[in-house]
Amino acid sequence: MDLFFIIIISIISLGALFGLIRFIKGPTTSDRVVALDTLSAMLIAVLVLLAFIFDRYIYIDVSLIYAVLGFIGIITIARYLEGGI
Amino acid sequence: MQIFDYIGYFLISVGAIFLFLGGLGVFRMPDFYTRVQAGTKASTLGAMSIILGVGVLQPEWFVKTLVIVIFLAIANPLSSHALARGTHKAHQKPIVKDEKIEDAYEIAEHKAEEKNIK
Amino acid sequence: MKKESSKISKFFYTWIFLFVLWMAFTTSLDIAELIAGVFISFIISLFTYKFFTTTGFSILTPKKIFYFIKYLFVFIIELIKANFDVARIVINPKLPINPGIVEVESKLTSDFAKMILANSITLTPGTLTVDIIDNKLFVHWLYVKGTDTETTYNEIAKTFEDILIKIYE
Numbered sequence: 001m002d003l004f005f006i007i008i009i010s011i012i013s014l015g016a017l018f019g020l021i022r023f024i025k026g027p028t029t030s031d032r033v034v035a036l037d038t039l040s041a042m043l044i045a046v047l048v049l050l051a052f053i054f055d056r057y058i059y060i061d062v063s064l065i066y067a068v069l070g071f072i073g074i075i076t077i078a079r080y081l082e083g084g085i
Numbered sequence: 086m087q088i089f090d091y092i093g094y095f096l097i098s099v100g101a102i103f104l105f106l107g108g109l110g111v112f113r114m115p116d117f118y119t120r121v122q123a124g125t126k127a128s129t130l131g132a133m134s135i136i137l138g139v140g141v142l143q144p145e146w147f148v149k150t151l152v153i154v155i156f157l158a159i160a161n162p163l164s165s166h167a168l169a170r171g172t173h174k175a176h177q178k179p180i181v182k183d184e185k186i187e188d189a190y191e192i193a194e195h196k197a198e199e200k201n202i203k
Numbered sequence: 204m205k206k207e208s209s210k211i212s213k214f215f216y217t218w219i220f221l222f223v224l225w226m227a228f229t230t231s232l233d234i235a236e237l238i239a240g241v242f243i244s245f246i247i248s249l250f251t252y253k254f255f256t257t258t259g260f261s262i263l264t265p266k267k268i269f270y271f272i273k274y275l276f277v278f279i280i281e282l283i284k285a286n287f288d289v290a291r292i293v294i295n296p297k298l299p300i301n302p303g304i305v306e307v308e309s310k311l312t313s314d315f316a317k318m319i320l321a322n323s324i325t326l327t328p329g330t331l332t333v334d335i336i337d338n339k340l341f342v343h344w345l346y347v348k349g350t351d352t353e354t355t356y357n358e359i360a361k362t363f364e365d366i367l368i369k370i371y372e
Contacts, residue, residue, distance in 0.1 A: 004094065011101045015108030022111045022120070030117050030172040034124050037164065038111050041128035042104050044157070045135040048150065049097070052139045060146060064153050067160065074164040081171035103286055110293040118343045119302055122331050123289055129326065130286045152227045162325035162332075169333045169343065179343060181303050190304045190333055190341035197336070 005053055009046065016042050033077050040070040089141055096138030103131030117172055118179045125165040133157055210252070217248040217255045257315070267370050274366045281327045281362065288328040292345070303347045304333060307340040307355045310364060316371040323363045330359055 016039060023035035044063045051059030110123025133154045140150030173190060221244035229236050248255070292299060307324075311317050321332040321340060329345035342359055349355065 008097060008101045012104050015105035018108040018112035028117065028172075028177060030168065030175075030177060031120060033168060034117065034120050034165075035111050037161075037168070038107050038124040038128045041132045041157070041161065042108070044153070045100060045104060045132040048136045048139050048153070051146075052143060057146065060149050060153070064149070064156070067153060067156055071160040071164055075167050078164070078167035078171035081168075082174045103290070106286075106290050106293055110289060113293060113298065115298070115300075116302075118331065119300060119345065122329065122343070122345055123293055125331075126285050126289050126326060127293075130282060148227060148230050158326075159322070162322045166321065166325055166332050169331055173333055179302055179304060190306075193306070193336055193339065193341065 005049070009049070012042055012046060029077075030081065033074065037070075037074055040066070044070075089144075093138045093142035096134050096141065100131045100134030100136075100138060103127045103134065105131075107131055116180045117177060118169060121165050121169055125161055129157060129161040212260045213256055214248060214252045216260055217252040218244055220255075221248055257313070262370075270366055270369045274363070274370070277362060277366065278323055278326075281323070285326060285328040292329075299346070301346045302344065303350075304341055304343050305347060305350050305355045306352065307342050307360050308352050309338045309340055309360060311338070311367060311371065313371045316367050320360065320363055320367060324359060327359075 019035050019039045019042070023032050023039065026032040026035060044067050047059050047063035047066065051057065051063070104127070107124055107127030110127055111120050114120045114123050136150050136153050136157075140147040140154075178191075222240055225240035225244055226237075229240070309317060309320060311320060317335055317338075317340075321335055324330050324332050324340065324342060331343040333341045333343055335341075340360070342355070344355075344359070348358060
């Protein structure tokens, strides 16, 4: 089963690479933020997956907190773009 | 409990493929609004599917994983909506291929502004 | 619009909701944790029940719960369809899109119902809610099929609104 998880994480990493290229290239701020949003969704999923692989329950809490903080961060940047912070 | 294992591994594989497609969508789409569409949808379902798959494989964690899944289902569309609204207010227009399709939101905003001036 | 329910109903609704949320986050039945949860959710609901809900317990009738569960099923099916749609477009080398922002008129009156509708639209095939002004939703659409209000309503909002009207109106 270890090979299974290696393949899964490789597929996600390939997706993350595309997201990262957009994050570096992205012509405007909004494009970069969208790439960041996608990357953070990937990171949340990978953290939960790592919790299962290494059998560490605490990683699930970490990913929950990451999801909450990421959400607040995106909302803040959106308010900033709107000009109402 | 063999059958639950297969369901879990299936959900994780599907999630990984959708996360990859989300990354590819953000990379390939031509402008901001289409990128949001590709990014939020694929990555939300991908992450939800992987997390639920882990919950099925490890039944003691199921409640906690369900909390994360529900949170993602509420929070991700909200943040992408806020981002699209902010970007539109910052005067970044969506590209259109067919010139006849007018930006209905911009027209409505103009009308609201005119009312305020009067 | 119906009149708002009583303060007591709203308060207890908020309190119980927050306590269930606490239990979901801690996932333990330890007596100390439960007591702490009761107190903390009591204090928070004292300050927030005015803003948290407008319906109170009146939303919990068997008929409404039945439609809510039906809504969840419809929503999950639409979510999966949306993803295959996006996947099809992203993989296609030509990127077959025809984007634009269109206007959708909603019949819903309650703010919370409109919020759920907007969220559901965002997660369904090729659509993204940009803003809500009064009862008009502005939706970015990946392949516009028509700009008149009837087409947009039938294509985008109808599936969800038919069920939401039964829950909230």
